[in-house]
Amino acid sequence: MGKIVTVDQNSPASCVVDQAVVIARAGGVLIVPTDSVYGIGAAAIAGNPGHERIFEIKRRQRTQTLPWLVGSKEDVERYAQHVPAWTRALIDAYWPGALTLVVKAAKAVPDEYVLPDDRTIALRMPASKLVCEIIERLGVPLATTSANIHGHPSAVSGGSLEQALIDQADLTIDGGPAPLAIASTIVDCTGDTPRIVREGAILPEELLATAGF
Numbered sequence: 001m002g003k004i005v006t007v008d009q010n011s012p013a014s015c016v017v018d019q020a021v022v023i024a025r026a027g028g029v030l031i032v033p034t035d036s037v038y039g040i041g042a043a044a045i046a047g048n049p050g051h052e053r054i055f056e057i058k059r060r061q062r063t064q065t066l067p068w069l070v071g072s073k074e075d076v077e078r079y080a081q082h083v084p085a086w087t088r089a090l091i092d093a094y095w096p097g098a099l100t101l102v103v104k105a106a107k108a109v110p111d112e113y114v115l116p117d118d119r120t121i122a123l124r125m126p127a128s129k130l131v132c133e134i135i136e137r138l139g140v141p142l143a144t145t146s147a148n149i150h151g152h153p154s155a156v157s158g159g160s161l162e163q164a165l166i167d168q169a170d171l172t173i174d175g176g177p178a179p180l181a182i183a184s185t186i187v188d189c190t191g192d193t194p195r196i197v198r199e200g201a202i203l204p205e206e207l208l209a210t211a212g213f
Helices: 014-025 049-058 075-079 085-094 129-138 163-168 204-211
Strands: 004-006 030-032 039-043 099-105 120-124 142-146 171-174 185-188 195-198
Touching (some): 014 039, 014 129, 014 171, 030 142, 039 049, 049 142, 049 163, 075 099, 085 099, 085 204
Parallel strands (some): 004 171, 030 171, 099 185
Antiparallel strands (some): 099 120
């Protein structure tokens, strides 16, 4: 199989999942479709050279950490701590989906993935069978950010991916148009009440009502 493969992300061919897992386990970089926008990611393990390469490929400042895509709601128990009860309500309502949660990182999370100022990490479970199957087979989340040069528009289809990213990634999975074609909503869950960091696919008033505020 080549560096670019096509797939239905809701019904992915097992050979595509296999190829992605082999590359990610070897420290490679993947471009994947999600329900919101396309992402560029690597296995979220300590000392992964793929993680460092993403910053170079995107021309992104190393002081910015990468969000993690997780494969199940239960992964919050593994990778976060001190999670408020209202955060669970958001998870139950919007995961899998276009909701990213900023939480206090669990001790098991390697330091290079944690924002040093406040020891937080951003987690999301995407509504993508492809991505969730890759994560399940891989056994760890994917440290993933939007697949675009930093400051450029996010890619919402395989055809809108920048060639520079495709050339430098080890595998690009083209799933056609992203269903939502808008970035996820980001909510800071480290305080007493939800704080919307970035408006996205889910309306703020809907989120706050779900959380009980």
